[in-house]
Amino acid sequence: ALAEYDNARKDLERRKDLAVKNLIAMKDVDDAEARFLVSEANVRAAREEANTLLATLRAKRAQAGLAEKKLRDTLLKSPIEGFIEARLISTGEYVKVGTPLFRIVDDHPIRLLGEVSEAYATSLKSGLPVDLSVDSQPGKTFRGALRRISPASNPANRAIQVEATYPNDDRALKSGSFGKAAILLRVDPEGVSIPKQAVVTFAGIEKVFVIDNNVARERRVKLGDDLGERVEVVEGVAAGQQVAVSHTGKLVEGSRVRVEAGERK
Structure with a gap:
């Protein structure tokens, strides 16, 4: 359209110059002017069409940007590491702002x-x-x-x-x-502990029976911290010695015993 317009403009100017010199009739000038006006209208129409297409392109880009934002808004990112313990919504369910969607368990570390x-x-x-x-x-x-x-x-x-x-x-x-x-309230590499059932209490005296060559030897003990199923021995039993943990109420000094299982701690 611009090339046609430029040619029509130049042709009109040339014909006007020739008409001034009486070298062509005015009808030729009128025809050239008509062609020029048509080409000028075509240029305006082309520009309007281009502007329309440009506006459409901008609108499409805006729509694409909005669609991308909506797509990004559908991506959920957990603020913590872990795994999904429970899903609290169903596919297609309408949710409001602040609605819990999942329950995430952070087990690294675990409490x-x-x-x-x-x-x-x-x-x-x-x-x-x-x-x-x-x-x-x-x-x-x-x-x-x-x-x-x-x-x-x-x-x-x-x-x-x-x-x-x-x-x-x-x-x-x-x-x-x-x-x-x-x-572990304290760590003592030299500490000794025994099962609680090994302790015999009589008249306020605490004792155990240490097994020596299948013979029960009575030992008074001084106990320390309670360790749950075991108890610390401060005095009376050395590390590595075996103690009786069953039938202790029937044992006396020098009783012969048969060891079925033993612990050394």
Whole structure:
């Protein structure tokens, strides 16, 4: 359209010059002017069409940008690492702002909540090792650390709530599981502990029977910390000695015994 317009303009100017010199008739000038006006109208129409197409393109781009934003808005990103424990909505369900969609469990690290007798209140401190065993992982012990200690005890059971954390890199510990935990109040490489059932108490005296060549030898003991199923022995039993844990009420000094199983700790 622009080339046609430019040619028509030049032809009109040339014919006007010739008409001034009386070299052509005015009809030729009128014809050239008509062609020029048509080409000029074509240029305006082309420009209007181009502007319309440009406006349409801009509108399409805006629509595409809005569609991309809507698509991005459909992507949900969890603020924490973990796994989806529960899906709280269904496909196609209408939800409002603030509606819970999923329940995410962060199990790396994982927390343990438990209670400890208030008798150990003065011994508890953050950072103490906490060994955990769970039924789903028999024979395996997980080492964690004490992180939080409640400042008050529960008057109903005189226990203090504590919280420990475990790295759980392999995700072996599962959320909601139950287990048994032991807080290592102090580590003594030379310490000795025995099963509680090995201790015989009579008239306020605590004693055990050490097994020596299948003979029971009575030993008075001084006990230390309560370690759950075991108890610390401060005096009376050396590391590696065997103690009787059954039929202790029938034993006396020098009784002959038969060892079926033994522990050395």
